[in-house]
Amino acid sequence: MVFKNYSQKNRPINPRDTMAPNRGIIAFFSRHKVAANLLMAILILYGMFGITQLKRQLMPDFGLELISVDVEWQGASAEDIESNIINAVEPEVRFINGVKEVNSTAFEGRAKMYISFKESVSMTKALTDVQSAVSRITTFPQDIEKPIVTQVLQRDEVCAIDISGPFSEKTLKFYARQIRDDLISRGLANVEFQGARDSEIWVEISSDNLRELDLTLAQVSSELASSSIDLPSGSINSGGVSRQIRSDRLARSPNELRDIEVVSKASGEKVYLSDIANVYETFRVNSSYRVNTEGPSIGLKVYRTRGADSLVSQQAVEKYMTQVAGLYPASLEIVVYDVFSDQVRQRINMLLENGGTGLILVLLVLFVFLNGRVAIWVAAGIPVAFLAALGAMSQMGLSLDMISMFALIMGIGIVVDDAIVVSEHTTTLHRRGMNYKEAARLGAQRMFPPVLAAMLTTVAAFLPILLIQNDVGNIISAVPITLSLVIIASLIECFLILPHHLRSSLKKVSEGENKPRKFDVYFNRFRDDRVLPIIEKTYTKKGFTITATICMLLVSLTLLSTGRVNFEFFDTPESDILLANFSFSPGTSEERTEEMVNEIGRALYSVEEKLTGQKGSLVNYGVGNIGVSYTGKGSFSSDVSGGHIGSFVAELVSGDVRLIRNREFIEAWEAETRLMSGIENFVIFEDSVGGPPGRDIDIRVIGDNLSQMKKAALALRNEMRVLPGLIALEDDLPYGKEEILLEIKPEGEAIGFTAEEVARQVRNSFSGSVAQRFSQDTEEVIVRVKLPGDETENQTIRDIYLTAPDGGS
Incomplete structure (x- = not known):
């Protein structure tokens, strides 16, 4: 027997080449033209349908076991918040069934807790359990707002x-x-206001x-509350007609409040x-x-519904913006960013x-080392498998997000490797002189066990990730x-579809020169x-081989441990959003804070021009x-607030x-910004793009003495500023305000003053007494009775x- 063999040294066919039986599912699909092509068509149609249903988003949907x-409590210090609310x-x-941990933060005038x-x-x-537990508390201060208990949901x-x-x-x-109502009506899950201050009506x-009238702010507030009501009073049946009774004298505007009688004498x-x-x-x-x-x-922040496509949601916003141009004044500027x-x-x-x-590289390599027809069918297997x-x-x-796309990119090499192994072995058998029919069948049958073993090894290496139970695992x-x-x-395409196509390609090769x-x-x-x-x-x-392998492993570990090869658990691309935070000493006016914001804005555009x-080419x-x-985006920690912060x-x-x-721009922006006197903290950093939420590195300082903890935080900040690669460094323990302690003198107690009465009158003088709350335009409006600003300042x-309680002063 003479073998046509131009690519290898002539040798007889290995007896093992004919040991695989001509039966089984691989053999059936290799010789059945309709079955192989029909299966390929089904996979293509199945994938095309799946693409239309697949959600496109940055991060996958995952559950958060968090309740906030x-x-x-307006006017309360952080210590008061801790002792009266958090405690x-x-x-x-803490002892609700299933609670893992409770993290609490006390701010001035606000408490934030995550369970x-x-x-x-x-x-x-x-x-429901947390809401019930909070509602059972009877020791809350009288003037706090109603506690808000919500489930923290992951939103894109x-x-x-x-x-x-x-x-x-x-x-x-x-x-x-x-605009918010229009966007929500178009199917967007949630549109939140940013920088929209709550409305109030002040009675000064x-x-x-x-x-002169022998009144207190509390008495005026009480009179307004009793005179301005909207109260259903039941129903009455008279003359065979049922009617509802209602007292509707609710004052919803300053003009209506001005007409209320405060004093009426006999x-x-x-x-x-x-x-x-x-x-x-x-x-x-x-x-x-x-x-x-x-x-x-x-500002408006638009979020997509859970399970919605990010691109479709953005298209809905863009479509609305093209339609909204003629609905509002031309001088109204609406900008979509981020x-x-x-x-x-x-x-x-x-x-x-x-x-x-x-795909192009595979085609080039396969065209060089294999037959052109074989290369085309091997390359065609990539989109079919995907x-x-x-x-x-x-x-x-699942969704098409950053995590799944990472796995798909890794899968490109796996799909190509499978097809190359099968096609190369099939081509080798044919070049040794085997009939193209047998070469296609035996090539797939012989390569199935090793390829399957390699695939199972890959799966076994990644499946333990499913055992991770925390947020990162999700x-x-x-x-x-x-x-x-x-x-x-890839296995389906490689062993059920590709063999028949290799058979057809090798048939053309056998018939040609x-x-x-x-x-x-x-x-x-x-x-x-x-x-x-x-x-x-x-x-x-x-x-020698084992020793060389161990040496190469040691070299790799050395490169990682010495930092010559950097390690990053979740590498993210450079963000296009830069954030600047600053804070003055507590008590700084909002006007001065606004001046600093304007200065940062001036420096931003000045750096762009330099x-x-x-202008407009960079920002x-x-x-x-x-x-x-x-x-930063994706962080669940509370943003610090206050009039001295910007x-x-x-x-x-x-x-x-x-x-x-970004690093070059941040350094130039910091250098261009002229810091105002009294500023305590100023940092510029880039926003996160995907990845786990939170900062890059968190360091916690734990102790009982807040002053010592603040000193330790400042010392740590000074030491860390010289670290290479550090962009921004800040702590979340701001300096508190000085306190004035009230203590009643014996003379005051003799008159009849109590600590509660004095504290309430002082509070009403500075913060005002809330006379009424009512809903207007989907928001709560507060009527507050207070002293004029020039008196309190x-x-x-x-x-x-x-x-005094007896009417004296």
């Missing part, structure tokens, strides 16, 4: 919208509310008028609120607001580019699942004369915030089209006029 409790709530929620539960606990029941942002123009803040808020009464004399008070609409004190280069602005779906689109394009590049995997992902509820669980689906799809290529001759000569002797020596000298020479948008700082958000053009890197606490 938020309690406000009251923690014992009630973490075990993964096996039903969060619906956990939410869609984009941010900024609304500004030559309008009052109230008018901007009206336009923002309309001078102390002279109070003394002689017929009446004193209306307009006679003694200045009534006007304003905004809540110490609530955050926003400014940009045009003046005041209102488009989160752009990051999803970039990663999908990266996956397609990597897949396309891999489509099948995408179809299965959609059926399992996020990266998509890696082993997606990779397993790609491997299964079969002359050797010069490359094959030279390559095989190099392989046989150069490579094979080295392989034989490594096989015969096992000790680095690029023109897309910038907006400042007064009263709030940012911890921040600035800047969006740069995409990192793919700019030459200026220009007088000390010793100058406050107090009314």
